Amino acid sequence: MPERYDVIVIGVGGVGSSAAYHLAERGLDTLGLERFDVPHAQGSSHGSTRIVRLTQPEDPSYVPLARATFEHWRALERETGRDLLTTTGSVHAAAPDSSFVDDARESLDEHDVAYDDLAGSEVNERFPGYSLPDEYEALFQPDGGYVDCEGAVVAHVEAAHAAGATIRARERVRDWVETNGGRVRIETDKGTYEADDLVVAAGAWTGRLLPSLEKHLTPARRVMAWLQPRRPERFSSRRFPVFSLRGEHGSGYGFPVHDVPGFKFGVEPPPSDGIDPEEMAREPTAADETLHREFAETYFPDGAGPTTGLTTCLITDSADGHFLLGTHPEHGTVHVAAGFSGHGFKFSAVLGAVLADFVVEGDTEHAISRHRIERVFGDE
Incomplete structure (x- = not known):
């Protein structure tokens, strides 16, 4: 029998670790799956530091999200007792x-x-x-300023653990399917799991897990x-x-x-x-x-x-340089964070809350209008 959870997060890097924390903190039985170590140096959540900034030449609509991420970084510091953000x-x-x-x-x-x-x-x-x-x-x-990026991943995972989440590292996802009962089944090289919802925050491997997004990433x-x-x-x-x-x-x-x-x-x-x-x-x-x-x-x-x-x-x-965030239009129980174009980690503290909003509420009030995933399906 598969192990059952409320939600499974694939990828426990900057964004995935934040999502695991926010989901567990809202009371969901959460499993995080990471094919490498936690933290690791195979993706884009390593290297000691990542910039955080209110200045957003990418688009003015990024600024409210940047303000929110500063608040979440400080909240994570208070939650874990770690010094993460240096101005x-x-x-x-x-x-x-x-x-x-x-x-x-x-x-x-x-x-x-x-x-x-x-x-x-x-x-x-x-x-x-x-x-x-x-x-x-x-x-x-x-x-x-900057955030201690490995420290931030560790802090989010520590907070997720404290909230009841299970995080499994060195476990590679082989496949996932939607079941007839409306759940999601995940097969890894170590086991089988089921959940009501799936969050994909797998960085450069997202297109392999979600082929409909591959050409956009x-x-x-x-x-x-x-x-x-x-x-x-x-x-x-x-x-x-x-x-x-x-x-x-x-x-x-x-x-x-x-x-x-x-x-x-x-x-x-x-x-x-x-x-x-x-x-x-x-x-x-x-x-x-x-x-x-x-x-x-x-x-x-x-x-x-x-x-x-x-x-x-x-x-x-991503094709237009903006993020892909939200519930996958073709899979109502799959929620995606991808295509950060080198700017994702600075927002990761708030993006975990955004993903938790989609899982729990079906949408978010955070300022992500520029980043909604539906736009890449509009021309197909």
């Missing part, structure tokens, strides 16, 4: 011919969020770890680098805000030194057709290191000392 402020900067800063400014203005409008030279003067061209445009927003390889700062005092969390930069010599994001040695940052690679998550080249290459070092030497030369670390991660792009 540094955030810098969004770009060359003058880019719309990046204009888009960021629009999102902040629409929601009355305070910020400072700065030239590149003013950023450099205020934050000496930066070395932006004088003519670059930038916004500094004081509420931004493109897994992509990314690299994160850590370099030893030549002037370490300029890269502390008190003096170096997180950044998102669209430059003439590369686009990237970065953090002050935290937890592991080095100034951490990532650079967008040249466009590609996507990768197979089972066959991705996990080991960083010399070309990866060169791409990142050239970026740091251009915009953060005091941080461009010897390499202390490189690691790969997997993101999953």
Whole structure:
């Protein structure tokens, strides 16, 4: 006989761990299934830190969701006693011919969020770890910062455990079906389970579990680098805000030194057709290191000392760059969180609550209008 639960969550990374917690906290008998360890370094929920920010050049509609995720991060800290969110402020900067800063400014203005409008030279003067061209445009927003990403997964799982959830790691889902009784049956390499509802938060593997979404989701390889700062005092969390930069010599994001040695940052690679998550080249290459070092030497030369670390991660792009959230239109008991396009972890604290809303209430009051999954089925 299958083990029975109210709800099963596939994927216990950033979003899945949050969903398991929120579902269990609402009284549902919850099972989380993770094919790797908890936490692990095979997806996009590792690497010590993830940016959180109110500045949302992606779309002004992201700002209310960003405000909600800040509240949920602080609530999780209170619930678990862990320090997860560090405030540094955030810098969004770009060359003058880019719309990046204009888009960021629009999102902040629409929601009355305070910020400072700065030239590149003013950023450099205020934050000496930066070395932006004088003519670059930038916004500094004081509420931004970063979350300890592995710590956040652990905190959500600890809170889920305390609320009664069961989390099974190193257990791979082989298949799932809807039963004649309106439930969902999951077969893994270790057992069979049934539940009233299924939440799929499986990152780059979502398309394999839900084939109707596969063409809308493109897994992509990314690299994160850590370099030893030549002037370490300029890269502390008190003096170096997180950044998102669209430059003439590369686009990237970065953090002050935290937890592991080095100034951490990532650079967008040249466009590609996507990768197979089972066959991705996990080991960083010399070309990866060169791409990142050239970026740091251009915009953060005091941080461009010897390499202390490189690691790969997997993101999953959606066709339009926005998330896929909600109940699957073809499967009324299946609820999806996918296609975060490199921006999911910062929202994961609230996205677990969003998924719990769909399971328990059938919808959510959170601001996800831009992200509803129904849009990708509209043209089919």
